[in-house]
Amino acid sequence: MKVSLAELQAYGRLAVRGLGLPSAQAEAFCKALEHLGAAEVDWSEMEQVFAPVDCAANHDFRSDFRVLRDAPAALDIVLCRNQPVQLGDVDCIGLLQLYAREIEQAFSISIEVARTDDGVELIPTEGRPRNTIPPVRIELPAMCYERLTKLASRMYVPETDASRLAGAGAGLTDND
Amino acid sequence: MSKAAPPQVALRAPDDVMQLARMGASFPTRLSFLRTILRWLAQDGSKVERTVWNINEDGFGHAVYQVALGGYDYALIAVSSELEPEQRTDRVIAEAWDAAFVLFDGVPTAEDIARVCQMAPLQEAGRFTEKELVLSRANKSVRLFAHIVDCLRNGEQPDRQVIRNTGYLMRTTAVYGNGKFGIADRSCIADRPGLGGPFAAEMLIVWLIRGFTHDLVEHLGGAELDRDLKRHLGIGNSTGLGMAPFLVSHPELMNNWVMARETALARVRALTGISTAESEMLKLLANAAKTHLDEWTVPDPEAQSEIEQLKQDWADLTGQLDAILDQSQPIDELIRISQVFSVACQELTVSLVLEPFGHLVDSLTTSMASRREKALDPRMSVPDLIRLSKELCSWATEANFENTSESARFWYISEAKLEPRIGRRYEETGADLERPLDTARQIKFMLQSLRTWDGDLAGFLRSFPVHRDAVLRVQRLSEYPYAEIRGNLICETCRPIDMLRFKLAFFGASKFDPKSDLWTRITLAQGAPLFDELDKVGDWWLAALPS
Numbered sequence: 001m002k003v004s005l006a007e008l009q010a011y012g013r014l015a016v017r018g019l020g021l022p023s024a025q026a027e028a029f030c031k032a033l034e035h036l037g038a039a040e041v042d043w044s045e046m047e048q049v050f051a052p053v054d055c056a057a058n059h060d061f062r063s064d065f066r067v068l069r070d071a072p073a074a075l076d077i078v079l080c081r082n083q084p085v086q087l088g089d090v091d092c093i094g095l096l097q098l099y100a101r102e103i104e105q106a107f108s109i110s111i112e113v114a115r116t117d118d119g120v121e122l123i124p125t126e127g128r129p130r131n132t133i134p135p136v137r138i139e140l141p142a143m144c145y146e147r148l149t150k151l152a153s154r155m156y157v158p159e160t161d162a163s164r165l166a167g168a169g170a171g172l173t174d175n176d
Numbered sequence: 177m178s179k180a181a182p183p184q185v186a187l188r189a190p191d192d193v194m195q196l197a198r199m200g201a202s203f204p205t206r207l208s209f210l211r212t213i214l215r216w217l218a219q220d221g222s223k224v225e226r227t228v229w230n231i232n233e234d235g236f237g238h239a240v241y242q243v244a245l246g247g248y249d250y251a252l253i254a255v256s257s258e259l260e261p262e263q264r265t266d267r268v269i270a271e272a273w274d275a276a277f278v279l280f281d282g283v284p285t286a287e288d289i290a291r292v293c294q295m296a297p298l299q300e301a302g303r304f305t306e307k308e309l310v311l312s313r314a315n316k317s318v319r320l321f322a323h324i325v326d327c328l329r330n331g332e333q334p335d336r337q338v339i340r341n342t343g344y345l346m347r348t349t350a351v352y353g354n355g356k357f358g359i360a361d362r363s364c365i366a367d368r369p370g371l372g373g374p375f376a377a378e379m380l381i382v383w384l385i386r387g388f389t390h391d392l393v394e395h396l397g398g399a400e401l402d403r404d405l406k407r408h409l410g411i412g413n414s415t416g417l418g419m420a421p422f423l424v425s426h427p428e429l430m431n432n433w434v435m436a437r438e439t440a441l442a443r444v445r446a447l448t449g450i451s452t453a454e455s456e457m458l459k460l461l462a463n464a465a466k467t468h469l470d471e472w473t474v475p476d477p478e479a480q481s482e483i484e485q486l487k488q489d490w491a492d493l494t495g496q497l498d499a500i501l502d503q504s505q506p507i508d509e510l511i512r513i514s515q516v517f518s519v520a521c522q523e524l525t526v527s528l529v530l531e532p533f534g535h536l537v538d539s540l541t542t543s544m545a546s547r548r549e550k551a552l553d554p555r556m557s558v559p560d561l562i563r564l565s566k567e568l569c570s571w572a573t574e575a576n577f578e579n580t581s582e583s584a585r586f587w588y589i590s591e592a593k594l595e596p597r598i599g600r601r602y603e604e605t606g607a608d609l610e611r612p613l614d615t616a617r618q619i620k621f622m623l624q625s626l627r628t629w630d631g632d633l634a635g636f637l638r639s640f641p642v643h644r645d646a647v648l649r650v651q652r653l654s655e656y657p658y659a660e661i662r663g664n665l666i667c668e669t670c671r672p673i674d675m676l677r678f679k680l681a682f683f684g685a686s687k688f689d690p691k692s693d694l695w696t697r698i699t700l701a702q703g704a705p706l707f708d709e710l711d712k713v714g715d716w717w718l719a720a721l722p723s
Binding site: 002003004005006007014021022023024025027028031069072073076077079080102103105106107134136137153154155156157158159160162163164167168169173174175176 | 261262264265266267268269305306315317318319354355356357358359360361362363364414416417548549550551552553554555588589590591592594595596597598599604605606609612632633634637638641642644645648691692694695696
């Protein structure tokens, strides 16, 4: 399915929150998506990250989507200490590259993302931040779309008669 | 060599400007987005051409209008359909409309037009491409539309008072841009001349839709409307809660809008002496505003009472204009004297004083968009963050969230067509799924957690990822002082309508007609140039229809 970046961000924002993560992590994910046009995307990573999970029953974050929670904090440490940071038990190198690009652009630094034996390493390097061109259209695999929208739907509040009548403005008919 | 910026006085304080009550008293200015796009069209010598008129005798079918701006072609594709009265609602949950519209990128082929005619009436249920820049829909103002058609068919012009009472033939109930439902992302047009400003494409389609409604009513009436009546028919809009979260989720953009307006105000306040022509212009405009206020009547008693107060204040203030404009720093004096009147009068004065000074302020519109947003800086020291929070966020830190009235509301997305809604936290279910509009509460809680933290900020954010957003909001305020609404958006007394009016005024809306605290109708482009009047683009601010 072809989607706009804004659509993907809208689904992504809600899907991250649907996984039980705070809104800032959702925003960080959306900012990372802005760099999709500049990187090869491994959509299977995204499918893995957004695999269905019962968050209410399981607050011990699975490694697959720990990246959504931990990437911003890991990059904070890279920025503060100017030293490599290891993210153990994480496999999503492509997704982390998108997060790294966002920090590169914001702080005019360069960060290499490398796979290690037991995870991924974020390494500050000499060099200039890479340019990013926003994607015009994104070919989103059906499975990814399905997973994102399913998780996003966790954030929708079921309708009641009261909310239909009083939760928003305007009449149910407006023929004046 | 760059040109030096004009002199200016100090900007108004964010703690004052960004109060909800003041935001909810906003008026359109010459920096409003609709005014800006029309100036672009005029400067570019743009012409609107109706290239397709496939509308039947009942007014149903489609039409295409073509306009060029900044070297690019754009088209309005309008689709008019039959609508049963029971389906006509301004709510997001509507599923059919009198008319649907697309702003198309380029000159559409017959296949493009056929595809848009099929998809546009479906709105949210349709699927669009990057060739579509804006998607919109509108419903007729049934009584006025019928009145005008009847009059024209009888060889008469419509009653001027009836036109004044409503002011538009159709009202849009959504104007979707930036990638919604597959249309083009804003980044596709952000660098184009004229469309780079905030909501420029949306305001372009709104102005084109207004022209279509004129053509449609004349087509059905079989005669032309008088030009001054037609000019007074703007385009209505019905706006609900969807606009409010936008302001919270686009803080830098909001800052840039307000910063431009406040800088413009600071520049004109710094003027020492104004020309006779400028002085006369201010008096003329003040009088035009008076006529506009006389014409502005709304059914809601509380809102009407505020308008009556404003009319009285305006008369009292503008009665002193001759004396004030003779002062050595006349605009500053006018603003200073306006402070004794209602907030609405103060904000109307701000809007008035910008009007004659386009040469000083219009260039500020180029700074109203937002590109790269500020990122959280984890290198800030914790004491600095605490100090900034205390200095800049008293509106958050002083709220007492142990009092349930301070957290009585929650904002959410309903599963019913994803309509944005607001609920009562302690009476309804769904608060666990609330949208993060609780900025004041987030900042207060972040400060509480910081009180017992003795590490660095990066460590704090790692331990408390939930506070990340609040940290960024505080940091941002040090560079973008107008980036936050200085109020608690989840408290019992919060009026979402104030946020709606603020945003709509920046669009260029007037004749605010609040229907409750949750939604309002407004009029856009009333008095604006018609398609063949772009050479008169400077002559409208707050429109009135003479008797």
